[in-house]
Amino acid sequence: xxxxxxxxxxxxxxLLGAATVSRVGAxxxxxxxxxxxxxxxxxxxxxxxxxxxxxxTLNGWTLPWRMKNGWKEFHLVAEPVVREIAPGxxxxxxxxxxxxxxxxxxxxxxxxxxxxxTNKLPEHTTVHWHGILLPNGMDGVGGLNQPQIKPGKTFVxxxxxxxxxxFMYHPHADEMTQMAMGMMGFLVVHPKNPAFMRVDRDYVFLxxxxxxxxxxxTPRVNTxxxxxxxxxxxxxxxxxxxxxARTNERVxxxxxNLTMTNHPIxxxxxxxxxxxxxxxxxxxxARWPEVTTDVAVGQMRAIEFVxxxxxxxxxxxxxxxxxxxxxxxxxxxxxxxxxxxxxxxIQKLVPDYMVMGERGMADMGEMxxxxxxxxxxxxxxxxxxxxxxxxxxxxxFKVRDNxxxxxxxxxxxxxxxxxxxxxxxxxxxxxxxxxxxxxxxxKTVTVIKPxxxxxx
Amino acid sequence: MMPLHFKRLGLAGALLMVLAxxxxxxxxxxxxxxxxxxxxxxxxxxRLVSDAEGQAARQAAVRELLAKPVDAAAAVKLAMLNNxxxxxxxxxxxxAQAELAQAGRIENPTFSFARVRSGDEVEYERAFKIDLLGVxxxxxxxxxxxxxxxxxxxxAASDITRLALDTRKAWVNAVATRQSEQYLADVNEAAEASAxxxxxxxxxxxxxxxxxxxxxxxxxxxxxxxxRARQASVVAREALTRLLGLSGQEAAxxxxxxxxxxxxxxxxxxxxxxxxAVSLRHDLQMARFELDALARSLGLSRATRxxxxxxxxxxxxxxxxxHRARGYELELQIPLFDWGDAKVARAEAIYxxxxxxxxxxxxxxxxxxxxxxxxxxxxxxxxxHYRDQVVPLRKAIAEENVLRYNGMLIGVFELLADAxxxxxxxxxxxxxxxxxxxxxxxxxxxxxxxxPPAAGSMELAASPTPAAAGH
Ligand SMILES: [Cu+2]
Numbered sequence: 001x002x003x004x005x006x007x008x009x010x011x012x013x014x015l016l017g018a019a020t021v022s023r024v025g026a027x028x029x030x031x032x033x034x035x036x037x038x039x040x041x042x043x044x045x046x047x048x049x050x051x052x053x054x055x056x057t058l059n060g061w062t063l064p065w066r067m068k069n070g071w072k073e074f075h076l077v078a079e080p081v082v083r084e085i086a087p088g089x090x091x092x093x094x095x096x097x098x099x100x101x102x103x104x105x106x107x108x109x110x111x112x113x114x115x116x117x118t119n120k121l122p123e124h125t126t127v128h129w130h131g132i133l134l135p136n137g138m139d140g141v142g143g144l145n146q147p148q149i150k151p152g153k154t155f156v157x158x159x160x161x162x163x164x165x166x167f168m169y170h171p172h173a174d175e176m177t178q179m180a181m182g183m184m185g186f187l188v189v190h191p192k193n194p195a196f197m198r199v200d201r202d203y204v205f206l207x208x209x210x211x212x213x214x215x216x217x218t219p220r221v222n223t224x225x226x227x228x229x230x231x232x233x234x235x236x237x238x239x240x241x242x243x244x245a246r247t248n249e250r251v252x253x254x255x256x257n258l259t260m261t262n263h264p265i266x267x268x269x270x271x272x273x274x275x276x277x278x279x280x281x282x283x284x285x286a287r288w289p290e291v292t293t294d295v296a297v298g299q300m301r302a303i304e305f306v307x308x309x310x311x312x313x314x315x316x317x318x319x320x321x322x323x324x325x326x327x328x329x330x331x332x333x334x335x336x337x338x339x340x341x342x343x344x345x346i347q348k349l350v351p352d353y354m355v356m357g358e359r360g361m362a363d364m365g366e367m368x369x370x371x372x373x374x375x376x377x378x379x380x381x382x383x384x385x386x387x388x389x390x391x392x393x394x395x396x397f398k399v400r401d402n403x404x405x406x407x408x409x410x411x412x413x414x415x416x417x418x419x420x421x422x423x424x425x426x427x428x429x430x431x432x433x434x435x436x437x438x439x440x441x442x443k444t445v446t447v448i449k450p451x452x453x454x455x456x
Numbered sequence: 457m458m459p460l461h462f463k464r465l466g467l468a469g470a471l472l473m474v475l476a477x478x479x480x481x482x483x484x485x486x487x488x489x490x491x492x493x494x495x496x497x498x499x500x501x502x503r504l505v506s507d508a509e510g511q512a513a514r515q516a517a518v519r520e521l522l523a524k525p526v527d528a529a530a531a532v533k534l535a536m537l538n539n540x541x542x543x544x545x546x547x548x549x550x551x552a553q554a555e556l557a558q559a560g561r562i563e564n565p566t567f568s569f570a571r572v573r574s575g576d577e578v579e580y581e582r583a584f585k586i587d588l589l590g591v592x593x594x595x596x597x598x599x600x601x602x603x604x605x606x607x608x609x610x611x612a613a614s615d616i617t618r619l620a621l622d623t624r625k626a627w628v629n630a631v632a633t634r635q636s637e638q639y640l641a642d643v644n645e646a647a648e649a650s651a652x653x654x655x656x657x658x659x660x661x662x663x664x665x666x667x668x669x670x671x672x673x674x675x676x677x678x679x680x681x682x683x684r685a686r687q688a689s690v691v692a693r694e695a696l697t698r699l700l701g702l703s704g705q706e707a708a709x710x711x712x713x714x715x716x717x718x719x720x721x722x723x724x725x726x727x728x729x730x731x732x733a734v735s736l737r738h739d740l741q742m743a744r745f746e747l748d749a750l751a752r753s754l755g756l757s758r759a760t761r762x763x764x765x766x767x768x769x770x771x772x773x774x775x776x777x778x779h780r781a782r783g784y785e786l787e788l789q790i791p792l793f794d795w796g797d798a799k800v801a802r803a804e805a806i807y808x809x810x811x812x813x814x815x816x817x818x819x820x821x822x823x824x825x826x827x828x829x830x831x832x833x834x835x836x837x838x839x840x841h842y843r844d845q846v847v848p849l850r851k852a853i854a855e856e857n858v859l860r861y862n863g864m865l866i867g868v869f870e871l872l873a874d875a876x877x878x879x880x881x882x883x884x885x886x887x888x889x890x891x892x893x894x895x896x897x898x899x900x901x902x903x904x905x906x907x908p909p910a911a912g913s914m915e916l917a918a919s920p921t922p923a924a925a926g927h
Contacts, residue, residue, distance in 0.1 A: 334657075353871065370859055
């Protein structure tokens with residue numbers, strides 16, 4: 001945990017009322033801890049208040065608190081931040097306490113919480129506690145439930161956590177802009193009984209999306225559907241932390257969706273059940289096994305399973321555009337187009353021109369070509385067998401026999417037992433008998449890999 | 457009678473010998489004078505070709521100049537050697553020179569012998585006659601012819617300077633249109649690449665007929681533009697060929713450089729132009745000279761103010777930017793006389809007419825200098841702006857677009873459309889550079905030969921060429 005510091009960034013800094021919280025006032029506030037490292041911090045074990053089993057936030061951390069007269073006190077600071085989306089790309093975002101998303105808030109069913117919110121943004125804000133049942137005046141809808149928190153001001157939210165479950169917080173003031181800039185955070189209320197719904201590892205993350213023009217740093221906030229960066233906790237592959245488990249551990253992954261579209265989240269190697277939504281725990285009788293669960297806009301889902309198969313398992317959104325980084329949606333499809341005799345002509349005018357996409361787009365995963373500043377390759381990543389050709393909402397879930405309990409470090413590539421990897425056939429190859437292909441005529445529709453549509 | 461006769465002859469003979477010594481009919485001196493007046497613009501001495509030897513020398517010089525790519529200076533030399541109007545001007549000097557020589561000559565004396573027989577008496581009468589009146593008028597006739605020769609020299613210098621500067625402009629135009637044609641050929645090739653690719657996209661099933669047809673239409677337009685550029689290039693080259701006086705094989709042998717010379721490091725200052733104009737501008741010199749001559753011939757000698765020179769006044773300091781400076785004034789000071797005598801009213805009228813004409817020339821010259829300099833400086837700044845701003849910006853855009861293409865953020869058709877725009881910006885720079893070199897020649901004309909063509913209506917640097925219109 002680093003000390004509180006003024007986070008000055010860019011032009012916005014001049015607008016921030018860093019000095020508006022007086023020292024006297026600040027002394028009575030709980031410490032507003034800050035975290036700027038984008039790597040996953042170990043779970044924050046509770047040292048005061050009711051006991052619980054803490055969660056782990058992908059590429060994030062949990063906000064420390066203090067107990068005061070029976071109240072659990074937190075301090076959120078809304079402010080501009082710089083977030084590394086993945087190595088090689090940074091974004092100018094808004095967030096809380098040094099990061100977007102903000103820190104995860106953890107508390108326990110029955111806790112009385114007091115949350116101080118200091119606004120260091122250039123405009124007013126509020127915080128809405130998504131899914132929490134609380135007094136109407138604490139619900140955080142600007143204008144409707146409270147006056148907005150002006151820049152430099154600090155507001156206090158006080159309520160009791162009446163039920164355990166999976167929740168999130170986000171602004172409800174200039175909401176579109178502030179969420180497009182990355183303002184959101186996870187909120188977990190643990191059951192009073194730590195044995196209830198107990199798991200060995202409990203991961204949390206929010207799904208978010210940005211539209212950052214390649215070569216620039218700041219999201220375009222008015223984008224409605226055509227986002228080009230699909231992120232988990234404001235990180236894109238290969239920047240998303242690996243999830244790990246020891247073989248046969250029970251694992252929960254809690255996911256919240258604050259983008260403008262649904263995401264079918266798919267985990268390889270296990271069957272899982274949705275055990276919790278933002279509405280509460282799902283009764284056993286209402287669960288069913290799945291390998292993909294769709295997380296709709298504004299929804300939260302917690303999936304649970306026993307990690308019983310060692311290996312490196314892919315974990316990703318099943319919308320294939322969402323496992324890509326920025327790309328042009330109007331780029332024409334070059335598959336099967338003969339470039340002979342044309343390349344030289346083009347190179348006369350554009351000397352650095354190279355043919356791409358003539359065979360497909362896999363070249364992109366292998367070639368390292370100079371790109372605009374601050375731009376991630378559309379597909380990238382290298383695995384032990386070759387290019388992984390992914391981007392966006394993709395990471396791996398690693399199960400190991402020897403992963404220590406409570407150890408969240410990436411164990412490296414899986415060592416496959418001999419004879420357990422798909423292999424190339426090197427024996428005789430008889431030409432298979434095939435039906436003759438119909439001859440193409442002018443009415444033939446050539447079916448090709450879809451490309452160039454807009455939207456997702 | 458005889459002694460008288462011979463006495464007269466002796467007087468006339470002496471006069472004749474004096475006159476013959478100062479007026480030759482050989483125009484070499486006048487040609488040298490014109491050569492000197494035009495040297496700065498032509499870069500070479502002028503020769504009247506009057507025999508086979510001179511003709512051979514001229515042909516050899518032309519061949520030598522044509523052996524290498526012809527730059528602007530070589531083009532002017534070729535015009536001086538080859539353009540018949542130069543020879544016509546020089547021959548005109550010969551005529552004026554011969555007339556001057558003629559004016560100094562006394563009409564041939566007549567010797568007559570008569571034998572008259574009257575009855576037995578035979579009388580011999582010998583007479584030696586000289587046109588005495590003619591002899592008395594020799595200085596006056598000579599003065600007129602000498603004025604005529606001076607006028608002819610200035611006229612020749614002016615015509616030849618104009619030819620030199622017109623040649624320079626024609627050269628600039630020929631090189632620039634050729635260069636422009638090559639850029640449009642590049643654009644055309646990019647359009648062709650797009651069209652070929654579109655055709656293969658259609659064949660592979662990846663392009664609709666609409667997308668394909670758009671690329672073909674663009675290519676078709678680009679080809680039409682190229683044809684027009686080719687035509688302009690041929691017309692410009694032929695215009696230059698005519699000024700260079702080239703025919704047949706010589707015309708075919710003419711090779712022009714690939715590109716226009718770059719901008720000078722710094723523009724000429726306005727003050728320098730004005731100072732040069734005072735000593736060089738032919739119409740000013742002629743006006744001054746005619747006033748002098750008129751004053752002399754009208755017997756006007758008591759001038760109240762006789763500052764018969766052109767002066768430059770410094771009015772205001774020149775700014776750094778300089779090109780809007782009005783700091784210099786070109787002044788034609790005109791002597792005025794005390795007339796006094798009513799007898800010379802006619803002379804006064806003639807003289808005042810000439811005074812006003814001279815004043816008018818002075819005003820015109822001054823304004824033309826300001827206007828030409830402004831054109832010169834504007835085109836200098838524009839060309840520099842295109843070179844240092846527009847073209848580098850376009851280039852940077854093109855480079856960024858290659859990076860976007862690499863990232864599959866844009867496709868090859870967008871890349872090519874952008875490349876065409878980049879070529880368009882280079883072409884626009886070329887147009888600005890061409891306009892600058894033309895303005896440079898026009899300014900020089902305003903300094904030397906007289907009024908530049910269409911002073912004040914110079915075309916501003918070209919808008920981006922049609923190539924810039926993406927699709
Ligand atoms: Cu998705």
